[in-house]
Amino acid sequence: MGSIVEIDEIDDKILHLLIEDARTSLKDIGKKCGISSVSVLNRIRRLKKTGVIAGATLFASINTFGFQIVASIGMETESGANVEEILKYFKEHTYLIEPAVSIGKYDLCALIYAENITNLNERIETVRRLSGIRKVVVIVWSGIPYLNFEKINLTPEK
Known part of the structure; x- marks a missing residue:
């Protein structure tokens, strides 16, 4: 089992926004989180690097x-x-x-x-x-x- 990755409230909010709609723009996520789109991108990159985000999946009906x-x-x-x-x-x-x-x-x-x-x-x-x-x-x-x-x-x- 991998090590536990700690995330803060902003990471949590970013993840939930992506779970709700993975196509949400970085700009919209930034507005909802109170940070810039560049900060959102950096956080997403870190979450990918640490394995928190493993990819995006399409769930077909x-x-x-x-x-x-x-x-x-x-x-x-x-x-x-x-x-x-x-x-x-x-x-x-x-x-x-x-x-x-x-x-x-x-x-x-x-x-x-x-x-x-x-x-x-x-x-x-x-x-x-x-x-x-x-x-x-x-x-x-x-x-x-x-x-x-x-x-x-x-x-x-x-």
Whole structure:
């Protein structure tokens, strides 16, 4: 795990403004933070250099592409299973999102998208048949998730 980077209230405000709309101009951010656009640029460069800003990501509305179902899957692996091979398989199949090793009841977890229940069931059965997978638990979400990071406090209490 990397070292903790301390940020001040202005950095926090810059980050939240970018989270809200990554296309906000440096000038507008500067006005809202009470600093110059050059200062905003320097702060963003520092936040990138320290790893606080790792890049910009586009979040597409997945249901506009015909994916009406999203589910979380938790997987228990068999003793001695090659977890790296399982993860490699997952990363090669586009219907699995963010496959990862997890801590707790399940050894692996991922999000899975599908067009309908039949399609979801086919994909889950494919996962169940993988070598090294002992058990798969599926939690179907009632709606497509919206990732909202605006309310996260980035400056921890001291």
